[in-house]
Amino acid sequence: MTILDDLERYYDSVPRTGGARAEELGSLTLFVQQGAGWPYYARPTPGAGPVTAEEVHRVRLRQRELGVPEAFEWVAETTPSLRAAAEAAGLAVHEHPLMALAADAEQPPPHPEVRLMGADDPLLRAAVTVPALAFAEPGTALGAAGPAELTAALADPGTADRAAHVSARLASGASGLAAAVRDGVVLASGIHNPLDGVAEVVGVGTLPRMRRQGLALGVTSALVADARARGVGLVFLSAGDEDVARIYARAGFRRVGTALIAEPVS
Ligand SMILES: CC(C)(COP(=O)(O)OP(=O)(O)OC[C@H]1O[C@@H](n2cnc3c(N)ncnc32)[C@H](O)[C@@H]1OP(=O)(O)O)[C@@H](O)C(=O)NCCC(=O)NCCS
Numbered sequence: 057m058t059i060l061d062d063l064e065r066y067y068d069s070v071p072r073t074g075g076a077r078a079e080e081l082g083s084l085t086l087f088v089q090q091g092a093g094w095p096y097y098a099r100p101t102p103g104a105g106p107v108t109a110e111e112v113h114r115v116r117l118r119q120r121e122l123g124v125p126e127a128f129e130w131v132a133e134t135t136p137s138l139r140a141a142a143e144a145a146g147l148a149v150h151e152h153p154l155m156a157l158a159a160d161a162e163q164p165p166p167h168p169e170v171r172l173m174g175a176d177d178p179l180l181r182a183a184v185t186v187p188a189l190a191f192a193e194p195g196t197a198l199g200a201a202g203p204a205e206l207t208a209a210l211a212d213p214g215t216a217d218r219a220a221h222v223s224a225r226l227a228s229g230a231s232g233l234a235a236a237v238r239d240g241v242v243l244a245s246g247i248h249n250p251l252d253g254v255a256e257v258v259g260v261g262t263l264p265r266m267r268r269q270g271l272a273l274g275v276t277s278a279l280v281a282d283a284r285a286r287g288v289g290l291v292f293l294s295a296g297d298e299d300v301a302r303i304y305a306r307a308g309f310r311r312v313g314t315a316l317i318a319e320p321v322s
Contacts, residue, residue: 059156059312060134062290064102066254067129071096073251074230081118082111088122092221097127097317106137109144112318116145125319132314142318153301154313157280157291161308167274169236169243172282175227181219182242183235185209190244190261196299199264203241206263222247232286234278236262236271244271248279248291255283257293276307 071087072078076096079086083104087096098115100107112128119126128147130138131154142149173180189209193199209215225231232255235245246260257279262271283291294315295301301311 059290059292060131062254063131063154063292064134066251066256067099067131068102070249070251070256079118081115083107084111084115084128086115086118088124092217095124095127097125097129099128099130100135100138107135107141108137109141112138112141112145112147116147128316128318130316132316134313138318139316142316146321147318148321149316149318152294152296152315152317153298153311154294154315155292155301155304155309156312157308158310161280163277163280163308164273164306166278166281167236167270169238169271170234170274170278171237172278173226173233173235175223179235179237179240179242180223180226180233181210181215182206183233183245184218184222185215186235186242186245186263187259187261189263193264194296196267196303198267202263202265203243206241225249229286232279232282234275234282236275244275246272246275246279248283250283250286250288253288254290254292255286255288257283257291260293272303273306276304280307 075091075093076087076089080101083101084098084107085101086098089095116126128142139149173183185206189201189205193201226233232248233245236243243266244262246257248255248257257276260272260275280291293304295304
């Protein structure tokens with residue numbers, strides 16, 4: 057078994073255990089979220105043959121029918137046929153460095169402002185809201201939103217639903233969450249989702265005004281330490297771009313492939 061085989065198994069299992077229904081449509085599997093939580097995507101069915109543009113079309117029709125995002129995610133090296141099929145079906149394909157933690161990776165020293173959060177942490181709602189502000193200002197440069205914007209965003213009742221969902225995952229052990237907190241304010245956070253010895257790090261974000269202080273590196277290292285403490289042998293992630301990949305490389309991640317995401321041209 058290679059790392060990419062392990063990742064294929066993980067990508068196919070996580071939605072099923074995360075409350076999604078799987079619909080097999082030719083060489084593709086569409087995961088449809090049944091309850092609260094993030095919407096899923098369609099991806100290649102493990103072991104299926106090459107994917108055709110017609111199959112991508114068919115899945116898009118089904119996604120529209122269900123009112124879910126027309127999103128496809130896969131690993132370029134594992135399913136090379138899907139890129140051309142997605143493009144022929146009119147989708148835009150985005151590349152992201154796929155990285156895995158080197159087995160012998162040494163971690164930077166723990167960041168004094170970063171801690172793990174449990175299901176009942178009073179700052180959990182802020183911790184799950186910070187990435188929304190972070191991803192609204194992509195890239196690694198300093199940006200506009202800071203603690204005041206976080207306070208304003210927390211007035212949105214939707215943040216309570218998101219916190220409740222993450223809280224349940226923390227309570228069950230399906231996720232771990234690390235956050236950087238200064239003077240009682242969450243400045244950065246991230247999550248990892250362990251399953252059967254593999255964990256993906258997702259949603260690492262720093263308040264745009266608080267970037268470039270080493271907070272994301274501290275959060276990532278804490279997530280790695282938590283995953284390892286739970287016996288996870290393979291920690292991986294897909295980085296937004298090469299600039300973000302550089303930050304993860306400092307935490308010991310190495311490039312193992314290319315994660316591809318296809319979605320309608322905007
Ligand atoms: C990507 C992101 C999480 C990084 O957060 P961050 O807290 O700024 O990350 P770090 O501070 O650890 O590292 C960022 C840079 O600051 C530098 N830095 C760290 N501490 C520093 C300090 N004390 N002084 C000056 N620079 C510092 C790092 O070396 C790094 O530099 P580089 O871009 O030249 O490699 C943040 O920019 C973000 O939220 N972006 C949008 C969402 C996103 O893309 N998330 C990642 C998804 S995969």
